[in-house]
Structures are given as C-alpha cells and as structure tokens.
Amino acid sequence: MTEPSANGGGENTSAADQKAVKGWLSDLARGSRLWIRSTVAAGTVAGIATIIQMVLLARIIHLGIIDEVPVADLTPLFLGLIIALVVRALGQGYQTRFAARCSEQVRRDARRQLHKHWQATGPVELGQSSAGALAREWIDHVEALHGYFARFLPQMTLSMIVPLLILALVFWLDWLAGIFLLLSAPLIPLFMALVGMGAEKLNQQHFETISRLSGQFLDKVRGLTTLQLFGQTEGAAELIRKRSDHYRRITMKTLRVAFLSSAVLEFFASVAIAVIAIYIGFGLLGYITYGPSEDLTLFSGLLILLLAPEFFQPLRTLSQHYHDRAAAMGAGTEILERLASPVNLQSASETVSVEGAEDRIELRSVSKSFRSGQKVLSDLTLTIRKGEVVALTGPSGGGKSTLLHLLAGFIAPDAGQIHLFGEAPGSFRFGWLGQKGFLVHGTWADNLRLTTPDGSDIAIETALRNVGLGSLLDSRQQGIYSPVSEEGQGLSGGQARRLSLARIFLADYDLILLDEPTAGLDSDSEVFVLEALHKLAVAGKTLIFSTHHQALLTLANRVLLISEGEVRDA
Numbered sequence: 330m331t332e333p334s335a336n337g338g339g340e341n342t343s344a345a346d347q348k349a350v351k352g353w354l355s356d357l358a359r360g361s362r363l364w365i366r367s368t369v370a371a372g373t374v375a376g377i378a379t380i381i382q383m384v385l386l387a388r389i390i391h392l393g394i395i396d397e398v399p400v401a402d403l404t405p406l407f408l409g410l411i412i413a414l415v416v417r418a419l420g421q422g423y424q425t426r427f428a429a430r431c432s433e434q435v436r437r438d439a440r441r442q443l444h445k446h447w448q449a450t451g452p453v454e455l456g457q458s459s460a461g462a463l464a465r466e467w468i469d470h471v472e473a474l475h476g477y478f479a480r481f482l483p484q485m486t487l488s489m490i491v492p493l494l495i496l497a498l499v500f501w502l503d504w505l506a507g508i509f510l511l512l513s514a515p516l517i518p519l520f521m522a523l524v525g526m527g528a529e530k531l532n533q534q535h536f537e538t539i540s541r542l543s544g545q546f547l548d549k550v551r552g553l554t555t556l557q558l559f560g561q562t563e564g565a566a567e568l569i570r571k572r573s574d575h576y577r578r579i580t581m582k583t584l585r586v587a588f589l590s591s592a593v594l595e596f597f598a599s600v601a602i603a604v605i606a607i608y609i610g611f612g613l614l615g616y617i618t619y620g621p622s623e624d625l626t627l628f629s630g631l632l633i634l635l636l637a638p639e640f641f642q643p644l645r646t647l648s649q650h651y652h653d654r655a656a657a658m659g660a661g662t663e664i665l666e667r668l669a670s671p672v673n674l675q676s677a678s679e680t681v682s683v684e685g686a687e688d689r690i691e692l693r694s695v696s697k698s699f700r701s702g703q704k705v706l707s708d709l710t711l712t713i714r715k716g717e718v719v720a721l722t723g724p725s726g727g728g729k730s731t732l733l734h735l736l737a738g739f740i741a742p743d744a745g746q747i748h749l750f751g752e753a754p755g756s757f758r759f760g761w762l763g764q765k766g767f768l769v770h771g772t773w774a775d776n777l778r779l780t781t782p783d784g785s786d787i788a789i790e791t792a793l794r795n796v797g798l799g800s801l802l803d804s805r806q807q808g809i810y811s812p813v814s815e816e817g818q819g820l821s822g823g824q825a826r827r828l829s830l831a832r833i834f835l836a837d838y839d840l841i842l843l844d845e846p847t848a849g850l851d852s853d854s855e856v857f858v859l860e861a862l863h864k865l866a867v868a869g870k871t872l873i874f875s876t877h878h879q880a881l882l883t884l885a886n887r888v889l890l891i892s893e894g895e896v897r898d899a
Contacts, residue, residue, distance in 0.1 A: 350661040357435045357474070358482060364431035368424055368483040369490070375420030376491035376643070380498065382413040383635040391628035424483070432479035439471050439664065446668050451739040466667055473660035476653030484650055488643040495640045502629045503621045506605050510640055513601035594648040598641040605637050687751045688715045690736070690840075690871070695745035697731055705731045707894035708745075713873065713887075715750065715839075718866045720885035721875040722899065723892045729875035730764075732891065733842050736873065737761060749840060760838035764845045766829030773802075774809045776828060780836045792834035795864060796827040797857030823854020830861055841865060843874035847881060859884065 358365060389406050392398040443466060447455055455463070492514065500507035609630040611617045690713040697706040705728040713719055721729040734740045735747060738755030749757040760780075768776050777789050784792075789809050793802050801824060805811040813819060813828070820828065826846070833841055846862065847855045859880055866872055866884065874881065882888055888899040 346662055346665075347658065349665055350658055353665055354474075354477065354657060354661055357438055358478065360438055361431045361434045361478065364427050364434060365478070365483055368427040368431060368479075369486045371420050371424035371427055372483060372487040373420075373490050375417050375424060376487065376494065378413045378417035378420055379491075379639055380494060380636070382410060382417060383632060383639065385410045385413060387628050387632035387635055390631055391626065395627050428479040428483060431483075432475045435474055435478045436471050439474060440467065442668060443467060443471070443664065446670075450670070451734075453734050453739045466664060470660040470663050473656045476650060477657030480650040481647070481653040481657075484643065484647045488647040491643045492640050495636050499633055499636055499640070502633055503625065505619075505621055506608060506633050506637075509601060509605050509608065510637065513597055514640075514644070594641075594645055598638075598645060601641070602637045606634060609634055689713060690715075690750065690873075691746075691748045692735075693746045695735065695742045695747060697728075697735065697740070697742050704894050706735075706742075706896070709896050711889075711896060713871070715871055716869045717887055718872040718885045719874075720882050720888045721873065721891055722877060722882065722888060723890050727891045728894065728896075729891050730844055732896070733844050733873065733875060737842055757840065758836075758838060759840040759842055760833035760836060762826075762830055762833065762841075762843045762846055764848055766826045768813060768825060768828060770814055772807075772810045772812055773828065776813060777809075777832050777835050780832045784835050788835055789831075792831040793828075795834045796831045796861045798824065798827055798831065821851075821854070823850045823857070826850060826854065827857055827861070830858065833865070834861070838870070840871045841873070843872070845875055845877075847876065847878050855880070 385406050389403055389410070392403060392406075393400070447463075496507060496510055496514075499510060608617065609625065612623075612625045613627070613630050690711075692709055692711040695706060695709040695711075696704065698704045709732075721732060723729055731740070735742055736749065736754060737759065738753070747754050749759070769779070773793065774784075774786070774789050777792060778784050781788075786809060790802065793799065793809065802808060802811075830846070843862075847858050850858065855878070862872065862874075862881070862884060872885075874885075876882065889896050890899040
C-alpha cells in the first residue's frame, strides 16, 4: 500500500483501496448470489410469520378481554398462532443454513484465489513472507469474511423488507404511530454509518497488527536456541509483550466502537418505542383526541405496541453485525494487497512446447536480474542432454540457485526461453531437494506420499533403504509409520535430508534438481547422500545440482562454473 503523502495523497489512496475492497467483495457475492437470495427469502418468510404471530396474538387478547369470547371459540386462532411460530422457527433455521452455505462458498472462492496467487508467485518470492503472515491470510483473514456474507449482507436487505412491511401495517392501523416509527428509523443507520467509518480503519489496523505479531512470534520460537545462546531471550520476550499490548489496545478500540454502535441503536429504538407506548396509552384512555387516536382499539393499540420492537429488531440485528462489515473490509484490504503483489511467472500455457527437443534441456539467451539491479545471469545459452549429471559450482551468490529456480519454474527469466525436454518449466514433472528439507507433521509414509499418494508400503520402504535409512527404519517399532514432527524434529539433519530425498526415489522422476544436497551434513550423512545420487545417475536420471563439495563434483560428468552472470564449462 502506498504511504500517505504530505499533500493528502494517502487519503485518496485509502479511498481507492476501500473501493477496490468493496468491488472484490461484490465479486465474491456475485458468485454466491443464489445462497444470498435464499437467505433473504428465508428471513422474509420468518419476518412475515412474526407479523402474523403478532396479529393473531393481539386478536386473541382483544377477543378474550373486550368481546369476552370463550376460549373454545378461539381455538382456530391458537392453532394459527402455533403454525406461525413453527413457520417462523423454520424460516430462521433455513436462514442460518443458507447463510452458512453462502459463507462456505465465498471462503472457498477466496482461498482458491489466494492459492492460485501463491502458486503463481512461486516458492522463491513467497518464501520472503513470514509463515505467520501467510497463515493469517489463509485462516484468519478468510474466516473474517464469514460474518459479512453470512450475517451482514443478507441482513442489509432484511432490514429494509421486514420494517417496510411492518411500517405499512402500522400506517394502516394508525398513521400517527407510523410517523413516529418513520421519523426514528433514519437516525439509526445514520449513526451506524458514522460509527462504521472509524470501525473499518480500526479493523484494518487490527489485522495488520495481528499479522506482524504472529509472524514475530513464530520467528522468535523458531530461533529460540539462537536467542538463548546470545542471551537475547529477555529482549525478544519484551518485544513480544509490547506487540501484544499494542494488539490489546487495538482490540479494545474495536470493541468500544462495536459497543457504541449497539448503544446508539438501542437508545433510539427505546425512545421511539416509549413515545409510541405513551401515545397508545393516552389514546386508549382518551387523553389524546388528535388525529386517528379516537379510532384506537385494544387490538390496534396492542398490535402496534407488539410490532414496534419487531420494527427495530432487523435494524438492531444489522447493528450487531455491523462490525462484521468492518472486519471484512479490513481483512479484504490485506488479502487484496497480497493478490495485487506482482507475479513474474509465466504459465505453461503461454510457452509453446518445442518438438524434437524431448532429449535435452535448452536455455536460449536467458537473462535474470533481481530488484537490486544486479544481473545474476546474462544472455545464457545452454544445452543439457538427457541422462547427464551436471554439477553447478562457483562463488556464493554467483547464480547457482537462480539457475535451478529458473529450471524448476519457480521464477521466470527476464528474457530468453527455457525448455525442459520440449516442455515449459512448471509443466514438466521433476524432483526437487532444496537446501532445507521439507517435512510435515505425520509419519514417514505420510511425508513420502506427499508426492506419490498411491505409493505402496513396499515401495516406500525400498525408497528409504535407497537413501541409507534402512538401519534406522529397522530400529523403529512402527516402521514406515513412525511419527515425525514438523521440520523433521526428532531426526538428525542428515536423516531429515535423506527422508526428503527418499521422495525422489519413490516418485521416479526423470529430472532431478538439487540445491546444495550435502550442505550442513556430517560425513556419514554425506556418504549416504552420495550413494543415493549415484544410484539415480546409474538409473539414467538427469541430475542437476549445485555444490562446493569435491566428492559431488566427481560424481558429475559435466561441471559448470557460474560466476558474474556467466556460465562456462569448468
């Protein structure tokens, strides 16, 4: 988001952001129009049933007290009253059900947009965002849309339909009482709008604060060992405490605004109902002879008194859910900021496959620079034959990882073309092992089946033995179903790296890309990794890896030196 400028450009930017968020929310609502209409229809049925219920109740009381009609003769009215109650309950139940379905679809669409953007962004750019921020986008920001679509949006329509029906009936019964309701009604949305202006800004600050807090908390937890070694745990705890206190203050401000909006509505509603009650009471007693008061009966007066709270009830409900709108606007701003971030990837559909190049990898005049202006690769033309084992070496920051990321399709070149055996990067299946192995909480089998969901137990065990984990596997009572925590906690660094490498054996990829596969490993783990890569090379796989390790260089039948944007045979 653009920072506010001294000339007020920030306000214009903020207004543009709000407009963009409203447009995005409208687009989401358009996809769930059927469920929104069904929610409104069910709420309208419940509102009509409520009006009928009040009419029957007032009629029963009038006939029983004034006309002294026997209770037995009132049985049809009692049955009608019960039916109205049942219809009202069913209408409210279906309203809740349809609202939940609408919210579910909207959240699914929002997550689909986020997922599509994350995929297009690629792991390199996405890795610059903290895990806490991404988790907040996927969970909290999307979940914040629930109240807007399930409660606020349908209630906006219901707050017009039901009060108008009640107002029409009250005007028919007593136009002066109808005027009282009509005069008080506009004040409520007016004050709600004024309060809501501040609520939207506060909710945006709320989401920004919790995103920063969650990201910092996760970073501090992951780096707890380092912080302890350098004696910085107290400073980190103090920082988290200050951020938490700031989040608490923002939350309290948001709650105060929500309370204020409810208090304003309740005040005006109570005043209006009190005025109507005084008018009805004095009219029935004969103290007021102006206008239609002389025609007031117990039935009409009681019905007006019963309908007056129901007139304000949809507005009261809308006020209770007004913070849902503010929360959705705040969350939508954060989500749109993510969706609007630049994506420099080229989809596979935009790259034409090359016929007759199924036996090689080709890079033609490929260049890549980063935001700093540093040119990592310059006009690179390279051909790698199928089945070759290619080692990338050179100084740190020379472009080894960048070349691997280009081949993987994680980033797009600024210029030139890349083809992997006739196909575009990102459309060709390949095995990948980064500098840090990726493991999820579950079992060994769960981690290997991330890439091969239908992998058999025997195939998984074979893959684990191929990477030198056979002895460790035999020592585990549960075998391949032994638990492993997130990021391989409970395993050594070498064991976790080999567990990640086992996926490649299980999936049987033709192309395998590895970024420093032996970095940070002990000598024993290095031997196992070298043996595993040798097996892949013998099997005729195309291996491309970056390394400084001499033993790995001897494994390759081709070594490329990458330095100062140039690639040449070593």
